[in-house]
Amino acid sequence: MPLVSIQNLTVALPPSADRPLAVDDVRLEVGRNEIVCIVGESGSGKSLTAHAIMGLLPRGVTAASGRILFDGQDLLQQTPEAMRKRRGRDIAMIFQDPMAALNPVVAIGRQVTEQIRAHRAISEAEALRQAADLLSQMGLKDVDELLKAYPHQLSGGQRQRVMIAMALSLSPQLLIADEPTTALDVTTQAQILKLIKKIQAEREMSVLFITHDFGVVADMADKVAVMRHGRVLENGLVGDVLGKPAHSYTRALIAAVPRGESRLPPPPDARPLVQVSGLTKRFRRGGLFGRGTVTTAVDDVSLTLSRGETLGIVGESGSGKSTLARCMIRLLDPDGGEVLLDGADIAHMKARALRPLRRRIQMVFQDPFSSLNPRQTIGDIITAGPRVYGEEPRQARARAADILRLVGLNPETMNRLPHEFSGGQRQRIGLARALMLKPDVLIADEPVSALDVTVQAQVLQLLDDVRRQMNLAMLFITHDMRVAAQVCHRVMVMRHGKVVESGPTRDIFARPCSDYTKALLAAIPGRQSI
Amino acid sequence: MKPRYIAMRLVKTVLVAIAVVLLSFFLIRLAPGDAATVMAGQAGYADEAYMKSLRVEYGLDQPLPVQLWKYMDTVAHGDLGTSYVLRRPVLSLILERLPNTLLLDAFALVVAAAGGIWLGSIAARRPGSVLDSANTILSMLFYSVPQFWLGMMMMLLFAVWLGWLPPFGIETMGADYTGLARMADVAVHILLPGTTLALYFMASYARLTRTAMIEVADQDFVKTARAKGISERQVARRHILRNALIPLITFAGLQASILVGGNVLVENVFSWPGVGTLAYEAVTSRDNPLLLGIFIVTAILVSLFNLVTDIAYSIADPRVELGR
Known part of the structure; x- marks a missing residue:
């Protein structure tokens, strides 16, 4: 049975x-x-x-x-x-996002013992001993400290291990894991999957x-x-x-x-449109009266990008890839280095001089839900940019219809509000908004990571088509090596704000040089069997 | 706890007090007339010579900057000056009344918070139910009714018609109770003004608690708590309420700050001998030193309450660090 x-x-x-x-x-x-x-x-x-x-x-x-x-x-x-x-x-269960699944204001130890004591009549001290034991079985270190810590003080991987420890605390016969690694970095995901497999075998x-x-x-x-x-x-x-x-x-x-194999050949050598050199961005916390701490989010990063080319920036959370993008479009002011667009340094340009150049670099954001103003119609959202640059509203709307068609949406939807669209459709709207300004450079920051696989495939295809048709230079930011392989000519791997390795996608996948890149590639789930 | 951070906040409190003195010193003088006019009016005659002698006596004849400098000098020495009308040191006048105001505030705060949180958590358990709607309507009612009117109606109902509670004052005049009997007497007197103040804030607590609990109940960690097999009661108390209460700390701090200056309307309606009635007297008699003194003491207390709120917040929510 x-x-x-x-x-x-x-x-x-x-x-x-x-x-x-x-x-x-x-x-x-x-x-x-x-x-x-x-x-x-x-x-x-x-x-x-x-x-x-x-x-x-x-x-x-x-x-x-x-x-x-x-x-x-x-x-x-x-x-x-x-x-x-x-x-x-x-029956025990673990959830997708361990940060959200743990009570933020209760110490880890208490959260584990609470479950044990709900089912067994033992003292808190005894339950804490069992909790410590469980946490070390999950491969966690400094267990005594951890029991006193709060969820926000742990890393994503540690939090999910705590969740698993909690779930296993009463040796359930069935463990239900609801997307337990979706919110984690690739290398962490690989470790957690291995852990679940190991304990399943051990405990049968x-x-x-x-x-x-x-x-x-x-x-x-x-x-x-x-x-x-x-x-x-x-x-x-x-x-x-x-x-x-x-x-x-x-x-x-x-x-x-995504296969994790590069289909695209390296592009022919062309004069770079964007040249970034020595870009550095630091964040300060505290200050005024305290001493404050400084984090270097982007550390001396250089890159080039040509028309018709897609450069992938790959890295896990905290690698500095998004900060790099935000510095390149001057949503953030870099602390050092330069960003040359057609030879003009936009990293240090005054706001007034920068304004006419802004339309040439556009961005598509990760979250298709929060990146569109919920109270504006699609038509207003995508024509706002051109109107700011002085385009006639009527002409902008006419062009908007063409662009919507280009991204695969019905132009008649222009009077609708964002909530009437699915995630994939919203991401198309985000892309249409960027394309309306006829940019030369498109920065896509994790544009498909919030989407379902089949929708993801469609949006990736669309991005690639658009790049080809409009001869765009595209910077594609992702945490997913498989996705990068599919759309990028070249890949740059980042970690802790630094460039670990960069080169043509095919070479990076076939002959990764750094240990970190090798670890990222090894962490791709299902690499052998699919 | 960060002693350095707290020390900085205390320094800021002093700066706030100085700013309040400067601002109110000039604002008060924008109003037409001065203490001399009022006193002459009270005395029943006002010839030029008398007015002048009054102005010389209180230094009102000197240029404003000089008056300000003299005032700041006395304040810096821990003296808030002398009341024109009551002819007593301002500081001791305020300190006499402050405990009464703080007592009334504490009562109102505890009743409002306890009642509001209780009502709010009942409403949150079944959003949209009859109980919830009744709760919302009552909350809106107490929130929108003017406090002085509510106070008068409460007085009419409980003191005049039913005769259950004393209508005004802090204790029975001439009874000279001591010890426990006196405490009981004060407790009976505080019920009407305290509840009038509390009902207004209770409505806000109830609404805030309800919203916060409904929001928290949707969070993943509540699902985790249920998946652990702990009882619904513990889920509600340890996980939902515990997190929902955090934003209420800010509101409690705000309420304390609003009340500490004395609630002029409610204290006056019930003749509660607190800072609020004192402030009312000071305003109507142009007793500038007294009014300024009340402003300074209030400003310092508000700053201190804000500091306490921030410290309480950082204790209740480990994610919040002081000074960040």
Whole structure:
């Protein structure tokens, strides 16, 4: 008998939702001592399926029919109190963003002991001893300090290890991991995935692993279920599904995973349009009365960028890649070095002299939700720039229609507000806004990291098409080596504000020189199998 | 705790007090008439010679900068001058009244916070329910009704019609209670003015608590808490309320600052012998030294309350560091 057997589970959404069912007649089994991955994009119902097992469906969302058998007992028929006792003890769960998942104002130790003491009658001191033990099993060091620390004092990797320690504190039979590495850096992700795999094998527990990333599936799963629109489309052993996907959507999902191989040849040598040399940016904290600390976010960075070329800046969080971009478009004033655009140094230009040049460098931002003013129509958003530069509103709107068509949107949507669009569409709007100013240089800061894989593939394709058509020089910032490989001619790897390595993408992937680049490449999930 | 940071804040408090003296010294003199006019009026006659002798006596005949310099000099020596009307040192007048005001404030603050947080957390448990709507309506009502009117209605209801509570004052005149009996007497007297003040702020606490708790209840760490299998009560108390209370600290600090200068309206309605009634007397009798003294003491207390608020905040929320 499998540990978990979900039979014809249907989860209904409240009447106000855009669809009646979030999960539709799902059948799924998780055997003992195995890892089952549910893979799907946002809105596929994968997360709600997991929450239904936990008995933690959001308010207004209900399991309308079906059964969830756990060890032979139907969880949907249990009393709330019985479910509470099971949670944390028999079934534990870890979440996507460990920073948000830990209470910011409660010490780590207390958060771990709280769970232990909710289920076992032991003293706080004894629980703390157990917590310390668990944390060191998770590969954490200075455990006693850590128990007294607060979540914001830990790194992302440490926080997720704490979450895992907490989840394992009562040796549950089932661990549900809901996108546990999506918010982490690539190298940290690789470590956490390895850790989950190791403890699963050691403790012979069952893991239900939810992800959108087929690379992660390839590395983790024994079995995999592909979900879309609340239904399981395909279900089987990971080798079978990856090797011979039966459903066209599965094939599309697998195809959408960036290969991590460069398709683009290095561009022909051309006169650089942008030349950055010795760029440095420091941030000071404190000051006035205190001594303050100085962080060098960008440290002596040089690069060149030509028309028609895409340069990828790759690095993990805190590497200084976004600060570099912000200095290049003078959203920040650099402390040293120069940024030459067609020979003119825009790093030190006075605001008035800089203004006419600003339109030549445009940026597309990471978060398609917060980067568009929610109260302005799309038409107003994308014509604001040209109007500032004196373009006739009527002419700007006419041009806006062309640009919207270019980025694959219907020009008739111009009078709509941002919330009426999906994430991918909003990113197209962000791109249209930038293109309206006829820039020479386009800086894209993690433009696809908030998007689903299939949408991500479309937006990457669009960026590449636009670059080609408009002969743009593109600076593409990403934390994802696979994405960089797909769209960049050259790649520059950054760490702690410094350039670690740079060169043609093909060379970097084939023959990485620095240990850090090698580690980044090794951390790509599913590299061998996909 | 950072002693260096706190020392700097105290220095800033002194600077604030000086700025307040400068500003109010001139602002007060913008109003037509001076103490001499008022005193002459009280005396019933006002010939030029008498007015002049009064002005000489109080130094009002000297140029403003000289008056200011003399005033600053006495203040620097810890003396806030002498009241024109009551003819007593300003500092001792204020210090006599301050404990009454602080007592009333503390009562209002505790009642408002405790009641508001309780109401707010009930409302947050079921947003949109009858209880929640009733709560919102009542909150809006107490928030929008003028305090003096509310005070008078409370007095009418509880003191005049029902006769349950004394209508005004801080204790029963002429009763000369001592010890516990006196405390009980004051406690009965504080109920009406204290509750009048509290109801206004309670509404804000209730609304803030409700909003903050609904917001926090949506956070991931609350989901984590439930996933751990801890009881709903603990989820609500340790995780939701604990985080929702943090923004209330700022509001409590603000409320303390608003109240510390004495609530002129409420104190007057209930004849509460606090700084508020004193300020009212000082304004109506153009008692400039007294008024200035009240301003200075209030400014210093507000600065200190702000400091305490910041320290409390950094204790409640470990992410906040003092001086950052």
